[in-house]
Amino acid sequence: MTKLHPNPKGKYIVGVDIGGTFIKAALLDRQGHIVAVTRRPAHAERGVDATLSMVVEAAREAMAEGKAAADQVCGLGMGVPGRHQSEEGICIYSPNFMGWTNVQLLQPVEEQLGVAAFMRNDVKTATLGEHRFGAGRGFRHVVMITLGTGIGGGAIIDGELRLGSSEGFSEVGHMTVDPHGRQCGCGNHGCWEAMAARDAIIERAVRAIQTGRATALAAHGQNLSAITPAVIYEAAQKGDAVAREVLEETGMYLGIGVANLIQLYNPEVFIIGGGIAQAGELLFDPLRRTVNARAQMVPASTCQIVPAALGDDAGVIGASVLVLERLQAKG
Amino acid sequence: MTKLHPNPKGKYIVGVDIGGTFIKAALLDRQGHIVAVTRRPAHAERGVDATLSMVVEAAREAMAEGKAAADQVCGLGMGVPGRHQSEEGICIYSPNFMGWTNVQLLQPVEEQLGVAAFMRNDVKTATLGEHRFGAGRGFRHVVMITLGTGIGGGAIIDGELRLGSSEGFSEVGHMTVDPHGRQCGCGNHGCWEAMAARDAIIERAVRAIQTGRATALAAHGQNLSAITPAVIYEAAQKGDAVAREVLEETGMYLGIGVANLIQLYNPEVFIIGGGIAQAGELLFDPLRRTVNARAQMVPASTCQIVPAALGDDAGVIGASVLVLERLQAKG
Numbered sequence: 001m002t003k004l005h006p007n008p009k010g011k012y013i014v015g016v017d018i019g020g021t022f023i024k025a026a027l028l029d030r031q032g033h034i035v036a037v038t039r040r041p042a043h044a045e046r047g048v049d050a051t052l053s054m055v056v057e058a059a060r061e062a063m064a065e066g067k068a069a070a071d072q073v074c075g076l077g078m079g080v081p082g083r084h085q086s087e088e089g090i091c092i093y094s095p096n097f098m099g100w101t102n103v104q105l106l107q108p109v110e111e112q113l114g115v116a117a118f119m120r121n122d123v124k125t126a127t128l129g130e131h132r133f134g135a136g137r138g139f140r141h142v143v144m145i146t147l148g149t150g151i152g153g154g155a156i157i158d159g160e161l162r163l164g165s166s167e168g169f170s171e172v173g174h175m176t177v178d179p180h181g182r183q184c185g186c187g188n189h190g191c192w193e194a195m196a197a198r199d200a201i202i203e204r205a206v207r208a209i210q211t212g213r214a215t216a217l218a219a220h221g222q223n224l225s226a227i228t229p230a231v232i233y234e235a236a237q238k239g240d241a242v243a244r245e246v247l248e249e250t251g252m253y254l255g256i257g258v259a260n261l262i263q264l265y266n267p268e269v270f271i272i273g274g275g276i277a278q279a280g281e282l283l284f285d286p287l288r289r290t291v292n293a294r295a296q297m298v299p300a301s302t303c304q305i306v307p308a309a310l311g312d313d314a315g316v317i318g319a320s321v322l323v324l325e326r327l328q329a330k331g
Numbered sequence: 332m333t334k335l336h337p338n339p340k341g342k343y344i345v346g347v348d349i350g351g352t353f354i355k356a357a358l359l360d361r362q363g364h365i366v367a368v369t370r371r372p373a374h375a376e377r378g379v380d381a382t383l384s385m386v387v388e389a390a391r392e393a394m395a396e397g398k399a400a401a402d403q404v405c406g407l408g409m410g411v412p413g414r415h416q417s418e419e420g421i422c423i424y425s426p427n428f429m430g431w432t433n434v435q436l437l438q439p440v441e442e443q444l445g446v447a448a449f450m451r452n453d454v455k456t457a458t459l460g461e462h463r464f465g466a467g468r469g470f471r472h473v474v475m476i477t478l479g480t481g482i483g484g485g486a487i488i489d490g491e492l493r494l495g496s497s498e499g500f501s502e503v504g505h506m507t508v509d510p511h512g513r514q515c516g517c518g519n520h521g522c523w524e525a526m527a528a529r530d531a532i533i534e535r536a537v538r539a540i541q542t543g544r545a546t547a548l549a550a551h552g553q554n555l556s557a558i559t560p561a562v563i564y565e566a567a568q569k570g571d572a573v574a575r576e577v578l579e580e581t582g583m584y585l586g587i588g589v590a591n592l593i594q595l596y597n598p599e600v601f602i603i604g605g606g607i608a609q610a611g612e613l614l615f616d617p618l619r620r621t622v623n624a625r626a627q628m629v630p631a632s633t634c635q636i637v638p639a640a641l642g643d644d645a646g647v648i649g650a651s652v653l654v655l656e657r658l659q660a661k662g
Contacts, residue, residue, distance in 0.1 A: 157493055176590065179508065260506040263499070264500070
């Protein structure tokens with residue numbers, strides 16, 4: 001493969017955020033502002049070629065909408081879930097895309113679109129976006145996590161996103177926080193994401209219902225699959241004691257992991273994003289109490305804990321930073 | 332304070348390792364070879380001036396023994412336990428040195444010795460030594476821990492020792508590995524060092540004795556303070572079942588922390604040093620089994636786990652690297 005070089009004269013960058021359900025593509029200027037944005041189905045079930053065609057189509061539409069010709073585009077950046085050898089354009093595996101085992105992602109995009117393409121893990125990409133243009137702006141030491149189905153992480157250390165020896169840096173969701181805890185999808189027991197992400201929250205609520213506790217959530221007793229984190233927050237906000245306990249326990253486990261990462265990465269700012277972070281103070285209050293109690297050697301006071309600032313745009317904005325970094329490295 | 336500059340024309344470097352009991356000073360060449368070495372009592376109880384006088388005395392003796400005049404010395408490096416603002420020469424606090432709260436360590440040494448002086452945390456200094464001249468040589472991603480009274484850590488990421496925003500990077504001993512575990516000296520419960528360092532090992536043995544289990548360790552029953560990790564290893568090596576269980580459980584907790592650090596730092600090599608690491612396979616075997624079972628997302632196979640190579644010399648050798656790095660940064 002002959003890798004294309006980014007075009008230093010371009011005014012625009014294409015940022016792509018690949019999710020399990022949708023692909024989002026944006027045309028951005030070099031200051032991280034979104035000029036045009038579009039979405040396509042990810043077609044995860046149809047194989048890598050189908051998904052990459054959607055990426056190219058979405059990129060073309062964003063460019064057309066923003067009236068950007070290919071020669072006005074510096075390059076395309078892409079945030080992709082999973083583990084990669086991203087310099088080589090290879091996805092080693094991606095949890096939502098069955099069959100994406102050692103597949104080449106950049107070459108087909110470059111060939112079809114004619115612009116230089118770059119990629120990173122999706123959460124690491126979002127971290128770049130928050131660092132350059134969001135809640136981490138101006139800091140040299142930043143940790144970001146996204147709370148959802150799992151817990152993803154990215155870390156900026158001495159001003160740079162760190163990948164480690166095989167792009168496994170900051171796999172924060174898979175640190176053990178309770179040796180006897182629930183089994184995680186990875187096979188280990190008591191991983192942070194097994195104790196504090198989506199399934200753990202739901203399981204706590206279901207257990208309370210099954211033991212017959214009085215809770216508004218029991219109205220879903222015939223259809224446990226209707227119990228989602230959003231349903232639990234709603235009940236908690238209305239004062240449901242069981243729902244509040246679920247968030248309290250989840251927040252406590254979240255706080256253990258946050259305190260650990262403060263001891264290990266010593267960041268100035270700790271950014272929390274992802275759908276579950278929407279739960280607000282009912283989750284953040286026990287989280288902060290736990291961090292204050294447990295972060296002793298590197299004290300909680302050394303680090304601000306803040307919500308993500310770019311919301312759902314962090315991915316495409318971060319993807320544009322992947323291209324900006326290459327342009328700056330060039331000189 | 333006018334900070335002295337390292338002398339690029341010097342042939343030698345002085346490396347100092349400050350411990351709670353002894354100060355060790357060595358004269359080294361620029362390739363990390365020890366030319367002369369000496370020891371002095373640390374006089375931790377006599378205050379900072381007394382200890383720094385011992386540092387200067389030991390440095391002068393090592394220089395005299397190696398026939399190195401002050402103008403042949405590039406500079407002096409010093410590994411110091413505790414948390415520091417090391418660029419400013421300030422020790423914020425040091426666990427073994429009562430009263431070392433915001434004290435200046437480099438200025439008195441520079442004034443008395445007439446050579447540029449530099450400092451870092453002791454374990455981070457040893458990590459520099461193992462990276463440049465020991466078990467981490469040639470790797471760009473290295474984690475080192477020292478097992479003893481506590482668990483100290485250092486991390487080389489993309490070829491450089493990382494300090495974080497306030498020199499709290501890699502405070503590995505204070506990540507929670509068991510939310511309901513023993514209280515740690517830092518105040519938190521279930522810290523890695525509270526579960527796997529010296530006191531945890533001893534407490535496991537004492538508990539077994541007190542519950543009346545048959546063990547050779549019970550011979551110390553009248554004098555529990557005679558039970559040390561060394562006594563426990565010795566009994567385990569002779570086949571004592573209780574002593575073996577103590578090492579098995581300790582190795583399991585060590586493995587949890589090692590697996591966590593592999594998920595978080597994604598190193599190529601994981602170096603284990605410190606007195607307790609002497610226990611060998613009775614400790615390393617359960618440690619490795621736990622890492623193999625728990626390190627799934629970033630697999631155990633990505634990282635070699637190896638013993639430290641420089642032994643007790645890692646501190647003074649790493650201290651010389653502090654000076655070498657300045658010389659190289661200069662040009």
